[in-house]
Amino acid sequence: xxxxxxxxxxxxxxxxxxxxxxxxxxxxxxxxxxxxxxxxxxxxxxxxxxxxxxxxxxxxxxxxxxxxxxxxxxxxxxxxxxxxxxxxxxxxx
Amino acid sequence: xxxxxxxxxxxxxxxxxxxxxxxxxxxxxxxxxxxxxxxxxxxxxxxxxxxxxxxxxxxxxxxxxxxxxxxxxxxxxxxxxxxxxxxxxxxxxxxxxxxxxxxxxxxxxxxxxxxxxxxxxxxxxxxxxxxxxxxxxxxxxxxxxxxxxxxxxxxxxxxxxxxxxxxxxxxxxxxxxxxxxxxxxxxxxxxxxxxxxxxxxxxxxxxxxxxxxxxxxxxxxxxxxxxxxxxxxxxxxxxxxx
Numbered sequence: 001x002x003x004x005x006x007x008x009x010x011x012x013x014x015x016x017x018x019x020x021x022x023x024x025x026x027x028x029x030x031x032x033x034x035x036x037x038x039x040x041x042x043x044x045x046x047x048x049x050x051x052x053x054x055x056x057x058x059x060x061x062x063x064x065x066x067x068x069x070x071x072x073x074x075x076x077x078x079x080x081x082x083x084x085x086x087x088x089x090x091x092x093x
Numbered sequence: 094x095x096x097x098x099x100x101x102x103x104x105x106x107x108x109x110x111x112x113x114x115x116x117x118x119x120x121x122x123x124x125x126x127x128x129x130x131x132x133x134x135x136x137x138x139x140x141x142x143x144x145x146x147x148x149x150x151x152x153x154x155x156x157x158x159x160x161x162x163x164x165x166x167x168x169x170x171x172x173x174x175x176x177x178x179x180x181x182x183x184x185x186x187x188x189x190x191x192x193x194x195x196x197x198x199x200x201x202x203x204x205x206x207x208x209x210x211x212x213x214x215x216x217x218x219x220x221x222x223x224x225x226x227x228x229x230x231x232x233x234x235x236x237x238x239x240x241x242x243x244x245x246x247x248x249x250x251x252x253x254x255x256x257x258x259x260x261x262x263x264x265x266x267x268x269x270x271x272x273x274x275x276x277x278x279x280x281x282x283x284x285x286x287x288x289x290x291x292x293x294x295x296x297x298x299x300x301x302x303x304x305x306x307x308x309x310x311x312x313x314x315x316x317x318x319x320x321x322x323x324x325x326x327x328x329x330x331x332x333x334x335x
Contacts, residue, residue: 049162050162053159053162053163053301056294056297056298056301057298057301057302057305060257060294060295060298060302063257063261064253064256064257064260067256067257067260067261067264068256068260070260070264071256071259071260071263074263074264074267
């Protein structure tokens, strides 16, 4: 197999691993955040607005970790910088 | 598959390329400007108020309440900037229900531009409120050793803002595209509905985070000037709870 095929294989496998591993941590963290926020709301229903807003902001913070992994995976699949170089080397050389 | 509307060229003339991001951004700006202009052109204070005016009042007062909740003392000062951010992102994300439309927020250029606006707005607001010296002093808090980390933090949170919005919107667009190829009709519609919800939440989060950054920058200044008295606010809250 030539270099471009290997790069494609490695990119796809790595993209899958990136999404898989990279979503475990944020999923656990979001579950923790949501359950703690629900407990806080149950204890202090009056503060529900503040707690919900803070929850949304912190969920966005946590979620961005997963989003970074997603962006990396998308770059690996759709905009891989090495594929172009490999095809260029293959056709040019 | 295009991962951003930047690659969708609508018009090309010599070296000038007009891509979908720019066109849709213009369309949204025109929509917002014309909409708000036509509503505010005939505001009334009487008994009968038009529906559009009620809608605008709800939006404006809602944004103002949110800004006040985050901890700013004068919401009116931040309302134009934060409100514009929110309305632009919300409109850009909500218009995805129109077929053939690609949200400009799904392009890294747009989100980076918005994040740079926040990056500039934080010092502008703090300098306008607290002065230049107090703003610069914030970078060497708590010790001058923290200066590089404060600078890195300033830029990394801007990057985080940009990539978060971009990743969220792009992921929605791409997942809908993949699902249309795999399972037409039902699941794409569900994902589109979910995309509307997350689009609105992302607009909200972008605006709230921008406000939090600005508010925290102005508030640290206040704490320095008060000489630690700013914690008295938290103290009174805990006292009230007791």
